[in-house]
Amino acid sequence: MTQSAPLAITMGDASGIGPEIVAKALAPGSQRAVVFGSRVVMGEIVHRLGLDLTVRHVAGPEEARFEPRSIEVVETTQILELPPLGVVNAISGQASFDAIIAAISAAKAGTVSGIVTAPINKEAMGCAGIRYPGHTEILADYSGAKRVAMMLANDEIRTVLVTIHTSLRKAIYQADFDAQMAAIRLAHDGGKALGIAAPRIAVAGLNPHAGEGGLFGDEEIRIIRPAIEAARAEGIDASGPWPGDTVYMQARKGRFDVVVAQYHDQGLIPVKYLGLEKGVNITLGLPFVRTSPDHGTAFDIAGQGVADSTSLETAIAYARRLVAAQTKSQERERVV
Known part of the structure; x- marks a missing residue:
């Protein structure tokens, strides 16, 4: 280039x-x-x-x-x-x-x-x-x-998806430890590419209330939390898992730079709600830059x-x- x-x-x-x-x-x-x-x-x-x-x-x-x-x-x-x-x-x-x-x-x-x-x-x-x-x-x-991820961004929030275009049933099984690690790493890299020196990565839970300590599901305990800990050991400022229904509110207030969402709609609804004309889709992990508008x-x-x-x-x-x-x-x- x-x-x-x-x-x-x-x-x-x-x-x-x-x-x-x-x-x-x-x-x-x-x-x-x-x-x-x-x-x-x-x-x-x-x-x-x-x-x-x-x-x-x-x-x-x-x-x-x-x-x-x-x-x-x-x-x-x-x-x-x-x-x-x-x-x-x-x-x-x-x-x-x-x-x-x-x-x-x-x-x-x-x-x-x-x-x-x-x-x-x-x-x-x-x-x-x-x-x-x-x-x-x-x-x-x-x-x-080898591995790519979608980052949806606007002036207020940025989100990276663990799973992309698949059914919700399949997304639950695809959101394994490796997928979590890839998304967190790409969120970190994407934040740095946008000029954030040390991106703060919030990882959303898969289940309501981030599983409520295992009451509503144990994916947070078995998969997501260990991935966050592994990412932190690599020097990435990752935290969570945070409840999906409030983590974007915290990001809008400036607490986090990038939110890692577990599945398509969990990540895209908050971005699109703020206005399709403001949203941009960035593909992370490619050997070149790619962006697109956030509408059909x-x-x-x-x-x-x-x-x-x-x-x-x-x-x-x-x-x-x-x-x-x-x-x-x-x-x-x-x-x-």
Whole structure:
């Protein structure tokens, strides 16, 4: 990776709001970023929105010129016309997947400094024969990362998930000692990447009242507490297990920097309740930076010109912040 490399922004599902929020985010011309997707789709959306923008095809990020009022697109899929908006379909599902894979390859090659992904639709990818529950699993498989975790962040709280896209029943069994340790370590690393010198990590319990001393379940005693103790032995400032219904209140008051949640909804509901436009998804454990807005494809408003690009713009800002921190860390290592 070079410091001058731009960000890659994947187009997302062409039938959702992804292309629209990408166009809106890039319209001011201040973002040093290249779109991975379809120039046909981006051109049609720009036309529908009435934006004063030129959509230009580039063979790769290194050809981008970042001229004012211009969106530069690396063609990662062949689409001859705009797919139907607001409808699940295989064309859009395949195109969204192709853009992600191409962006990962560019990030691994160092031609982009990081990836910001617009929303995809899992059902649409399934229609194309692509069986992945979400971005995180695709990124992990194609990047070669051994263990990844989702960090959801906004101005008030940050949370990392022990388990991600799985049923609650399976999550209980997957939240074993190794999964706890991986999440706590990644939460620590993620906090440092965001500029927190010594992140304070709060680990939420799995059961109500964090098990109430074994009355409501013993996972806290058998699994979670030993993992916290092991993490502390490694020098990580981890504590808990804390009751899941109050730990985020404490984090908002400034007591903790990152909360480790045991399952998807335990972590995402508090973040999303504070506003989808403020939330950012950061994938920890990858060999490159990746962020995304904390919302979906919103098929119900696709093509209407009313989609809010704030969360994507925030995701871009977070990506730049993480890339800058990563670059400084690499420079320090070279000096040493």
